[in-house]
Amino acid sequence: MKLAGGRLDVRHLSLLGVLIALAIVGAATKPDEFLSTDNLQLILTQASVIGVVTVGVTFVIIGGGIDLSVGAIVALASVWATTVATQDYGLTGMLLCSVLVGVGCGLVNGLLIAYGPMVPFIATLAMLASARGLALQISDGKTQVVNVESVLDLGVPSSYVLGIPPIVLVFAFVGVVGWLVLNRTTFGRRTVAVGGNPEASRLAGIAVKRQRLLLYLLSGLCCGIAAFMLIILTGSGQNTNGNLYELDAIAAAIIGGTLLSGGRGTILGSVLGVLVFTTITNLFALNNLQSDVQQIAKGAIIVAAVLVQKGRSTP
Numbered sequence: 001m002k003l004a005g006g007r008l009d010v011r012h013l014s015l016l017g018v019l020i021a022l023a024i025v026g027a028a029t030k031p032d033e034f035l036s037t038d039n040l041q042l043i044l045t046q047a048s049v050i051g052v053v054t055v056g057v058t059f060v061i062i063g064g065g066i067d068l069s070v071g072a073i074v075a076l077a078s079v080w081a082t083t084v085a086t087q088d089y090g091l092t093g094m095l096l097c098s099v100l101v102g103v104g105c106g107l108v109n110g111l112l113i114a115y116g117p118m119v120p121f122i123a124t125l126a127m128l129a130s131a132r133g134l135a136l137q138i139s140d141g142k143t144q145v146v147n148v149e150s151v152l153d154l155g156v157p158s159s160y161v162l163g164i165p166p167i168v169l170v171f172a173f174v175g176v177v178g179w180l181v182l183n184r185t186t187f188g189r190r191t192v193a194v195g196g197n198p199e200a201s202r203l204a205g206i207a208v209k210r211q212r213l214l215l216y217l218l219s220g221l222c223c224g225i226a227a228f229m230l231i232i233l234t235g236s237g238q239n240t241n242g243n244l245y246e247l248d249a250i251a252a253a254i255i256g257g258t259l260l261s262g263g264r265g266t267i268l269g270s271v272l273g274v275l276v277f278t279t280i281t282n283l284f285a286l287n288n289l290q291s292d293v294q295q296i297a298k299g300a301i302i303v304a305a306v307l308v309q310k311g312r313s314t315p
Contacts, residue, residue: 011257015272022279030286039282041165047278048171049074049229050248051271055178056222057249058270060120062182063215064195064262068124069109070223070249072131074242077101077227079135082144082237091150094231099224105131106220110213128246135239144237154232167229174225179267191215196263251302252277276301 026034033039053070060067080086081098089097105127112123146152153159154166161169182188193201194211202208223242230241254260255276256269277298284294 009257012266012269012272015256015269015276018276019272019279022276022283026279026283026286029283033286034283037163039286041163041168043275043278043282044168044171045165045233046281047274048165048167049226049233050245050252050278051171051274052174052222052226052229053242053245054249054252054270054274055174055267056219057246058253058256058258058265058267059178059182059191060215060219061250061253061258061260062195062262062265063191063212064198065113065120065212065215066124066250067109067216067219068121068246069105069127069131070219071242071245072128072135073102073105073220073223074227074230074245075239076105076131076135076138077224078231078237078241079139079144079239080237081228082146082231083138087146087148090148094146094148094151095228098228098231099221102220102222102224102227103217104220105223106217107213109220110216113216114209114212132239135241139237139239141239146231146235146237151232152235155235167232170225170229174222175267175271182267187214192263194262195259248274248277251298255301 023034053074057067057070077098080101081094086094086097109120109123109127112118112126113120116123159166182191190201190206190211193204193206194208198208201211226245227241231237234241252273253265253270254273256266256271256273258265258270280297281294284291284297
């Protein structure tokens with residue numbers, strides 16, 4: 001089955017079915033709260049920040065890598081962009097700072113992994129620790145409140161476009177661009193090739209090291225964008241921002257059909273994965289269920305998705 005030139009496979013249909021089932025559960029258990037405009041806006045808003053991060057992580061995994069540092073990079077970028085010195089430059093300065101910090105961290109990861117060479121797990125784990133530590137040092141463990149009105153205004157209802165929050169529109173834009181890049185560009189084809197068989201890709205003339213570097217730059221860029229979205233959402237920067245984002249992003253990509261060993265994955269599947277997890281979180285909150293049960297449910301979904309992957313890859 002085709003969707004705008006891209007393949008809408010059974011996994012995508014299954015995730016759509018899960019979303020519909022979750023919506024039915026929400027409508028049955030908490031009809032007034034779940035189906036309200038405010039709650040639907042909340043679900044999309046909460047999905048947007050981690051969704052942008054997931055787009056970058058999806059590219060990295062398809063390319064045969066892994067990035068455990070995305071949550072820490074989001075924290076560092078949000079803290080750096082909300083210092084008093086940075087806020088003096090207004091919205092543009094804060095946005096630029098957030099993006100540059102994200103890209104800078106991605107550059108370090110990419111250089112260590114592509115030209116180090118260092119195993120992605122170790123390199124990004126080191127970045128996770130370093131970025132968290134630097135974020136804590138910069139903020140001194142305190143919440144940095146945003147005083148730039150033009151930034152705060154983006155988070156209020158008056159800035160919504162046709163009832164849609166600006167950060168949701170950013171998520172949609174990043175998702176569409178990510179889909180186009182993966183499915184309609186040479187960069188996307190090279191990413192799949194490098195993730196599937198790096199040696200064959202090298203023999204085919206693809207600059208494997210450069211491709212890996214670019215993938216981590218892309219992941220860092222997405223983290224920088226997500227950090228600024230989080231600043232808009234919370235009106236502050238904290239060293240605790242992005243906690244466990246790496247696990248949520250990887251999990252969303254996995255249940256969306258991205259192969260952990262690389263060479264296969266879709267942006268649409270990852271976006272659907274993010275929406276599934278966010279909707280589950282929302283349902284648990286509305287029904288006053290314990291967060292530990294929620295984590296168990298997420299873990300069960302991840303295990304099931306990996307088992308499905310193994311079953312499909314077995315001859």
